[in-house]
Amino acid sequence: MRVLHTSDWHVGRTFHGRDLLGDQEAVLGWLADLVAEEGVDVVVIAGDLYDRAVPSGEAVQTCVRVLARIREAGAQLVVTSGNHDSAARVGAFAExxxxxxxxxxxxxxxxxxxxxxxxxxGPVAFYGIPYLEPDLARHTLQSCADVPGASPEIPQRGHTAVLTEAMNRVRADLAGRPAGTRSVVLAHAFVTGGERSDSERTIAVGGVEQVPGSVFDGVDYVALGHLHGPQRLAEHLRYSGSPLAYSFSEAAHRKSVWLVNLDADGLADVQRRELPVPRRLATVEGLLDDLLTRPEYAEFEDCYLSATLTDEVRPLEAMRRLQQRFPHAVHLEWRPATGRATAALRYAEIVRGRDDHELAARFVADCRGTEPTESERALLSEALRAVSAAEGAR
Structure with a gap:
């Protein structure tokens, strides 16, 4: 059996305010072509099908079209829910x-x-473990403790405790299956040894969100979701990562999926298949005039761009000017070479001994990177007098 391991589609997500539905449909639709070309039997999605618990109508329709294409290409689909999803909504009409x-x-x-x-x-058993919010999952698992492998009580709290209980139940069920039954587990969790990026929502409880990989021992393959970079923690224990980059910390990721081959004895091999990139991510740093004119930056004109400006004075309308050359610039920081923008003082030290006029002038200087001119100081004084007069008239 050939299984395609995917996760973290996050359909409906935006990127610094940019709609990604078109990019998502293009990449996820490519999975249908891969299914047909590689003879994939089953596509698994290990959580975070959507980016939010209540996805938009457009996100749902995009997802429906992609799932239909994959099904038409010949694969069955097994889906579980993640921490971004609403389990009840994703699981509606499951039967x-x-x-x-x-x-x-x-x-x-x-x-x-x-x-x-x-x-x-023979048979392959696919077990879907949805994202387990520790306290809620602990209560639910204890309320249905009459299944094989269940503990009558889960004394410990946290992610490791509920995932251990979940896997005990999975292994007990598997032990009761006919000899030779192979097994695949889908789980949405942060397993120790995984490398996170900036676009994942934390699932920490009491400061602890990681679980040891040994929790998942005893099955042929574990298709993990939650972390957005493709990762191999063990031969049978892997993250596929998200199909698109959802933060600039993922700019160097080679987005991919895992093609898992099962033979009569269990896991035969795992192969990597890289995904197409609709639009690259790039970061640049320098003076605004250099970014706008120098030819070496031409390669970034079609990228989603994050720019750090090093001008000593904050440029006016910097994003608008940047987008004239880089229409997909989405993020901008000002970090002058002197480090003035990152200098930090306690608020009490900043305001001590200064009158309102000095504070207003200091605010302009800190925001712009240069002192206000005489005419600007006069304008600030006039504004402060007007405010004072208005307050006195109350």
Whole structure:
């Protein structure tokens, strides 16, 4: 059986205010072509199908079109929910969807019940462990403790405790299956050894969000979701990462999916397939005039761009001017070479011994990087007098 491991689609996400639905549909639609070319039997999505619990209508329709294309290409789909999703919404109509080859595994009380698919070697059990918010999951798991492998009580709190309980139930169910049944687990979690990026929402509880990889021992393959960079923690334990870069910290990522091959004995091999990049990410630093005129920056004109300006004086209308050459510039910082913009003093030290006029002039200087002119100081004085007169008239 050939399984395509994906996760963290985050359909509906924006990038610094830019709509990404077109880019997402292009990349995710390419998965359907890969399914057809590689003869993929099952596509798994390990959480965060959507970017928010209540996705927009446009995001839902995009997702529906992509899932339909993958199904038409010949693959079944197994999906679980992540920390960005609403498990109840993603799992709605699960029983009906399964009849069409879309298997939605979002219920905590049913995580030990696999999707059973078969190839020439026999059955493969796909277990979907949705994102387990520790306190809520602990309560739910304890309320359904009559299943094989369940503990009557989960004394510990935190991610490791609830994922350990979940995997105990998965292993107990697997032990009761016919000999030779192979197993794939989908889980949305932060496993120790993984490398995070800036675009993941923290799932820390009490300062602890990581779980040891040993929690997932005893199955043939674990398709992890949550971290956005493709990563191999062990041969059978991997993150596919997100299909697109969702922060500039991911600019160097080579976005990809894992093609997992199962034979009669379990995991045979795992191959990497890189995804197309609709628009590259780039970061540049320098004087605004240099960025706008120098030819070596031409390669970034079609990129999503983050620019750091080193001008001594904050340039006026910097983003508007930058976007004349770089229409996809989305992020801008001003960091003068002298480091003046990053100098920090305690508020009490800044205002001590200064009158309102001095504070107003200092504000202009700090924001712009240069002292106000005489005419600007006069304008500030007039504004302060007007404010004082208005307050006296109350």
């Amino acid at each position: 009906f969807a399964a009849a069409g080859g879309l298997h939605l595994r979002t219920r905590i009380d049913a995580l030990h019940e696999p999707v059973l698919l078969a190839d020439e070697h």
